[in-house]
Ligand SMILES: NC(=O)c1ccc[n+]([C@@H]2O[C@H](COP(=O)([O-])OP(=O)(O)OC[C@H]3O[C@@H](n4cnc5c(N)ncnc54)[C@H](O)[C@@H]3O)[C@@H](O)[C@H]2O)c1
Ligand SMILES: N[C@H](CO)Cc1c[nH]c[nH+]1
């Protein structure tokens with residue numbers, strides 16, 4: 001990967017330019033606009049046409065039958081089922097800690113105030129499937145939705161020439177998906193946002209995907225809610241002379257292999273380490289089945305920045321706001337307070353990134369493209385909404401009525417003031 005070495009100010013500029021860039025942004029935007037308009041206009045037929053065009057598949061039915069799901073589960077290797085069950089257990093125990101409670105406050109005499117947390121009625125979960133199958137993303141999407149108590153869980157995923165992977169269907173059964181449709185890309189997002197003859201319109205769309213999926217989610221926001229922009233994967237690693245180059249390279253490649261647009265990034269205070277990691281990347285990438293994808297990601301999106309010291313490394317990494325941040329330093333936990341912007345953080349030499357992708361329990365559906373500045377990992381909070389309520393006795397209202405009518409009249413809203421005063425009219 002390209003090594004850049006400069007002052008912190010210059011590096012901050014260079015990194016901002018690199019990470020703000022989205023390859024072919026205008027073409028992607030145009031393609032996605034057209035797809036959404038066509039799905040609104042032509043429903044299921046548009047979905048079938050796009051599946052033919054992008055995935056080369058003639059779809060007869062969009063919905064996967066329960067019999068197919070049960071058969072796939074029965075044919076899945078027990079080792080895979082056991083791994084999925086263990087992942088489910090860890091994800092469930094972690095996500096349950098995120099549950100927020102409704103509250104009622106009655107401390108003031110005659111006043112009741114509160115907030116009621118309720119699950120969304122229907123959510124659509126996107127499970128990527130263009131160049132790899134993602135059973136793990138099903139667990140990450142569905143488990144928090146189930147814990148929140150969502151009524152209807154609709155999954156969409158691109159169709160595959162030989163049918164959906166058995167592990168994908170087994171994961172859907174283990175997680176408890178209600179219905180599955182084989183449609184992917186921007187067309188899948190449009191179908192969940194607007195509904196078609198077959199696919200129900202939902203309240204919120206969650207889940208990761210490639211640049212077409214991420215762009216479509218941005219465009220349908222407002223028609224439905226979305227979780228975040230979870231686009232092509234990213235990893236930012238902070239390492240020093242005490243890090244092991246082969247491990248740093250292996251973690252970079254773990255995310256580079258997701259997508260040609262994935263972003264592997266290393267920031268270090270040691271030029272020698274930077275060069276050693278580059279050698280390791282060359283050696284290890286050649287051994288990977290998905291080397292073409294990983295190599296493209298490293299060549300076009302990746303970089304190694306060499307800074308003066310580790311404090312500068314954290315300053316630069318906070319500006320990048322990576323999806324995954326790996327602190328490959330001794331006593332890594334000591335640096336937690338320096339981390340301001342990152343989707344998920346992996347502390348220490350043993351916490352290799354795929355630990356979080358599959359098993360530890362924190363969610364792997366995470367903000368990308370610098371949006372970890374303001375978005376959070378997918379969680380139970382994404383699947384609920386809050387409704388607030390108040391109740392006042394006449395006596396309690398009497399105490400506060402003057403403040404209300406004063407504010408109403410300052411805003412020129414006389415009817416607001418009179419509505420309050422009407423409670424005290426003589427009959
Ligand atoms: N951020 C996260 O939390 C997270 C988690 C898991 C995976 N990911 C990312 O998910 C992505 C998965 O990507 P993928 O491609 O394998 O699967 P995908 O399901 O996201 O996208 C595949 C679909 O894209 C559409 N498409 C492909 N080329 C197109 C074109 N030229 N025009 C219009 N539509 C087109 C097709 O409909 C295809 O089915 C990767 O980028 C990976 O890094 C992110
Ligand atoms: N690293 C991905 C999120 O960027 C999640 C994933 C699923 N499977 C493997 N990895």
Ligand SMILES: [Zn+2]
Nearest residue numbers: 233254255357
């Ligand atoms: Zn991954």
